Amino acid sequence: MVTIGIDVGGTNLVAGVVDAQGRLLAKACAKTPRVTTPQPIIDVCVTLARRACHMAGVAESDVGAIGFGVPGSVDRASGGVVRCCNIPFVDVPLRQVVQAQWNVPVFVENDANAAALGEATVGSARGYRHVLLVTLGTGVGGGILIDGKIYGGHNHLGAELGHTVIVHNGRRCGCGRYGCWEAYASASALTRDTRAAMRRHRDSKLWQSAQSLERVNARTAFDAMRQGDAVATALVERYVDWLACGLTNIVNVLQPEVVCIGGGVSNEGDALLLPLAERVRQGDYNKTDDRVDIRKAALGNDAGVIGAALGCHS
Amino acid sequence: MVTIGIDVGGTNLVAGVVDAQGRLLAKACAKTPRVTTPQPIIDVCVTLARRACHMAGVAESDVGAIGFGVPGSVDRASGGVVRCCNIPFVDVPLRQVVQAQWNVPVFVENDANAAALGEATVGSARGYRHVLLVTLGTGVGGGILIDGKIYGGHNHLGAELGHTVIVHNGRRCGCGRYGCWEAYASASALTRDTRAAMRRHRDSKLWQSAQSLERVNARTAFDAMRQGDAVATALVERYVDWLACGLTNIVNVLQPEVVCIGGGVSNEGDALLLPLAERVRQGDYNKTDDRVDIRKAALGNDAGVIGAALGCHS
Numbered sequence: 267m268v269t270i271g272i273d274v275g276g277t278n279l280v281a282g283v284v285d286a287q288g289r290l291l292a293k294a295c296a297k298t299p300r301v302t303t304p305q306p307i308i309d310v311c312v313t314l315a316r317r318a319c320h321m322a323g324v325a326e327s328d329v330g331a332i333g334f335g336v337p338g339s340v341d342r343a344s345g346g347v348v349r350c351c352n353i354p355f356v357d358v359p360l361r362q363v364v365q366a367q368w369n370v371p372v373f374v375e376n377d378a379n380a381a382a383l384g385e386a387t388v389g390s391a392r393g394y395r396h397v398l399l400v401t402l403g404t405g406v407g408g409g410i411l412i413d414g415k416i417y418g419g420h421n422h423l424g425a426e427l428g429h430t431v432i433v434h435n436g437r438r439c440g441c442g443r444y445g446c447w448e449a450y451a452s453a454s455a456l457t458r459d460t461r462a463a464m465r466r467h468r469d470s471k472l473w474q475s476a477q478s479l480e481r482v483n484a485r486t487a488f489d490a491m492r493q494g495d496a497v498a499t500a501l502v503e504r505y506v507d508w509l510a511c512g513l514t515n516i517v518n519v520l521q522p523e524v525v526c527i528g529g530g531v532s533n534e535g536d537a538l539l540l541p542l543a544e545r546v547r548q549g550d551y552n553k554t555d556d557r558v559d560i561r562k563a564a565l566g567n568d569a570g571v572i573g574a575a576l577g578c579h580s
Numbered sequence: 581m582v583t584i585g586i587d588v589g590g591t592n593l594v595a596g597v598v599d600a601q602g603r604l605l606a607k608a609c610a611k612t613p614r615v616t617t618p619q620p621i622i623d624v625c626v627t628l629a630r631r632a633c634h635m636a637g638v639a640e641s642d643v644g645a646i647g648f649g650v651p652g653s654v655d656r657a658s659g660g661v662v663r664c665c666n667i668p669f670v671d672v673p674l675r676q677v678v679q680a681q682w683n684v685p686v687f688v689e690n691d692a693n694a695a696a697l698g699e700a701t702v703g704s705a706r707g708y709r710h711v712l713l714v715t716l717g718t719g720v721g722g723g724i725l726i727d728g729k730i731y732g733g734h735n736h737l738g739a740e741l742g743h744t745v746i747v748h749n750g751r752r753c754g755c756g757r758y759g760c761w762e763a764y765a766s767a768s769a770l771t772r773d774t775r776a777a778m779r780r781h782r783d784s785k786l787w788q789s790a791q792s793l794e795r796v797n798a799r800t801a802f803d804a805m806r807q808g809d810a811v812a813t814a815l816v817e818r819y820v821d822w823l824a825c826g827l828t829n830i831v832n833v834l835q836p837e838v839v840c841i842g843g844g845v846s847n848e849g850d851a852l853l854l855p856l857a858e859r860v861r862q863g864d865y866n867k868t869d870d871r872v873d874i875r876k877a878a879l880g881n882d883a884g885v886i887g888a889a890l891g892c893h894s
Contacts, residue, residue: 349867
């Protein structure tokens with residue numbers, strides 16, 4: 267018996283076949299349709315799930331359950347989606363809609379929570395019970411495991427780590443608040459800040475690194491820093507400072523054993539993780555040796571699929 | 581069989597006799613000795629505990645356990661105190677020291693965590709399983725209950741809500757960080773801000789409210805606001821804004837069912853709680869009807885004693 271995990275993203279949809287040990291046997295991907303209703307997206311998800319079964323050589327009758335990871339608030343009890351920012355899933359009874367096409371148990375989880383479960387089961391937080399996952403992408407996503415279980419508050423609408431203010435009356439965030447961590451520490455924020463720095467510094471190596479403003483991404487500043495550019499170095503230092511500020515806040519509240527950093531920016535590895543860990547250490551209220559460990563998430567883009575599948579067992 | 585709860589504060593020590601239903605049968609108080617070693621403080625605690633037993637008409641042999649609530653980090657397993665800010669308890673094996681004088685089970689808990697347990701058992705959060713307690717005093721203290729149990733992270737050193745930055749590079753905090761919630765939202769911060777406003781505004785009603793700079797406290801601004809003073813009104817609005825900023829951050833992470841506000845400032849009642857709740861509602865990422873309830877802590881100064889006693893059963 268296998269489980270299907272489906273990672274529903276604003277850009278890509280991925281369905282994977284996962285065995286009981288959390289191994290990804292096969293996966294199928296497609297671009298997320300640009301639509302205003304949920305049904306076309308759900309249809310693609312089901313098609314991808316069937317394709318992944320075929321690729322893995324697994325009969326559809328061997329699928330024990332389907333788990334979804336969606337970028338928003340979910341109602342775990344009913345298997346519905348309450349609210350998403352980047353896809354048109356608002357008050358969608360996802361379980362019912364899917365079961366009309368494929369009658370197996372269907373579970374719905376927040377994508378970052380699912381990824382945290384994936385990292386704690388077969389990724390870089392394997393064996394840990396108190397885990398924080400932070401994804402640096404379009405936004406700053408968060409997943410919390412407490413004693414091995416996903417924690418999202420009594421209504422399962424919490425773990426919105428990105429929407430914690432670190433700069434009072436600061437940058438406007440998509441959520442409506444001003445100064446959210448997400449507005450400073452997401453990959454999108456770093457990309458925007460890099461473009462702004464390029465406009466101010468025409469002689470910076472940022473221009474060689476990116477070639478044009480349109481091609482700037484979260485890697486641009488790190489690349490130019492490695493070439494010794496002072497503007498890029500300052501940009502990265504400021505970014506790490508903001509990232510550490512919000513992360514230290516969460517550490518002082520939750521004191522997890524391990525923090526997994528995921529999303530595209532985490533590919534910078536030690537250039538990001540070493541100064542980040544040092545700054546969190548400085549601000550950590552806990553000065554004992556029993557301190558949080560900060561590491562790169564291991565599963566990369568597969569964390570969501572694997573975690574969504576594993577969520578069916580939890 | 582009864583339990584003794586001892587609330588160890590920087591200013592006062594209180595010991596109380598608590599029955600199995602969480603009722604406070606008697607309590608005895610004393611000023612905290614100004615000393616540099618823990619033993620004199622522990623001796624006073626034990627003396628107060630014996631006095632409270634006598635007042636309650638309870639034989640010492642009827643005491644089943646003693647619970648301490650201390651303003652700092654504790655090691656629950658060993659019953660020791662790791663670190664405190666306002667009393668000289670650093671690496672103190674409190675359980676062993678107390679048991680040398682009174683051989684019953686001894687439990688040691690953070691004071692705000694203990695108070696949260698008290699509020700959830702017999703106070704204003706009775707019947708709730710996911711509770712946040714925030715105390716506005718010298719600092720901003722925090723207690724977290726998740727599914728009815730005290731949560732302090734894997735090492736039990738978390739729930740340091742006051743040490744979450746809301747103003748990046750802001751006011752220096754006693755913990756070493758800059759811009760902590762505590763540096764803006766504690767009663768001490770409001771008192772300092774009130775003094776600063778009085779120096780700038782010699783004609784403000786704050787002067788009538790307090791009479792002199794030395795007599796200013798966290799009530800001064802609220803009193804002058806009630807007299808229609810514009811400076812005081814602005815001061816209170818700014819205070820509530822900061823308080824709401826940090827509280828909304830925690831709500832977006834933990835989504836508790838109820839937040840109990842304790843400490844001296846909570847005595848302002850609706851003048852504080854109504855605008856606070858409105859601002860938290862605005863910033864809450866959760867826009868469903870299943871929203872956190874913000875209320876005044878009910879047990880006042882007894883929460884610590886009752887919670888410390890109840891902690892012996894949990």
